[in-house]
Amino acid sequence: MQGYYVRKNMLGADGDFITSPEISQVFGELLGVWIVSEWMGAGRPEQLQLVELGPGRGSLAADILRVFSQLQSVVGGASVSVHLVEVSPALSRLQAETLTGKRNMEASSEDDPVYRHGETAARVSVSWYRLLEDVPAAFSIFVAHEFFDALPIHKFQRTEKGWREVLVDIEPADPDRLRFVVAPTPTLASSTLVQADERRDHVEVCAEGGVIVQQLARRIEEEGGAALIADYGHDGTGTDTLRGFKGHQLHDVLSTPGSADLTADVDFSFLRRMAGGGVACLGPVTQSMFLKNMGIDVRMQVLLRNCSDPSTRKQLISSYDMLTNPSKMGERFHFFSLLHPSRLGVPKKPQGLKLEKKSPAPLPVAGFTELGF
Ligand SMILES: C[S@@+](CC[C@H](N)C(=O)[O-])C[C@H]1O[C@@H](n2cnc3c(N)ncnc32)[C@H](O)[C@@H]1O
Structure with a gap:
């Protein structure tokens, strides 16, 4: 496999960037x-799958599991x-070390959708997948922190002839360099x-x-x-946001491909549109608002x-400032959520059945509502 994320450990003070879970537990x-609050709001189902997309060093999952054990x-x-x-x-090896120590094993076959499996000291099963579609279907809370911004984007530009895709080409005068070009005709993507x-x-x-x-x-x-999706982004207003980071500095996206973190702001309005009408969407709200509503103070x-x-x-005061200060991560990062409609009081009526009793009012969704901590 090729690519920036596949090749190196880019997170932390010695890497290319630092993320909120690494700043403070x-x-x-x-x-x-x-x-836990969403699991309770859903009526405390027997099974709780914590599914994390792009878990980095495994710090976020470890901090979440510690809360589960404190709220045993x-x-x-x-x-x-x-x-x-x-x-x-x-x-994945780093995550396994953080979460399971030595209690994990790689799958014997490359074709196994679970390519690594282990268990935590508290005997919680941990499985690794390359694709979301391989995660078993069950009641799950999904977490994606700084995941969507790391996925590739298509760039488009309005021209006199209509929308055109912006593509990457080899610089004719210097075959070692890349350049952006506007496609002369529409592409499937545009x-x-x-x-x-x-x-x-x-x-x-x-x-x-x-x-x-x-x-x-x-x-x-x-x-x-x-x-729960947390990332930097906008609600359908951002334009040219693709950029690169290397060693905590901005880096030309076209230079030394594969060596720098390439990232683009997440368009939450696009995610909301893609989610469709079968789920309820909340947010985006700023990280500062979400964390304050969750009781960070x-x-x-x-x-x-x-x-x-x-x-x-x-260190505690400076990490609090970094996470919540509007000029630092407090307003750059946003939280967005997809919920089962029943969580917002829209019960799904089984076809052909009359609902005898009115459902109780749902618990407010923490983080997105001021709960008065
Ligand atoms: C910016 S890091 C964020 C890490 C972590 N969530 C954090 O906040 O510290 C992006 C993570 O997503 C993973 N990743 C990137 N593209 C992916 C993909 N297509 N499928 C699964 N994981 C991916 C990376 O390997 C890395 O773990």
């Missing part, structure tokens, strides 16, 4: 509380399993992926992300559950009260 803990009296009745969709063999009423002059469409959201929506509609106060070491206190 509080981030993952609050997402863990969100998951609440989640204890559920059979919990973890399912990680990861394309990078190197990162004819099918740009909305007829599109008003922007430049749009980016992540077709792969659209297919994944359709899969998530279908699973949630059929099996129950929810998806109270959590930080507790941590600071119990911490006397000045350097740890300083």
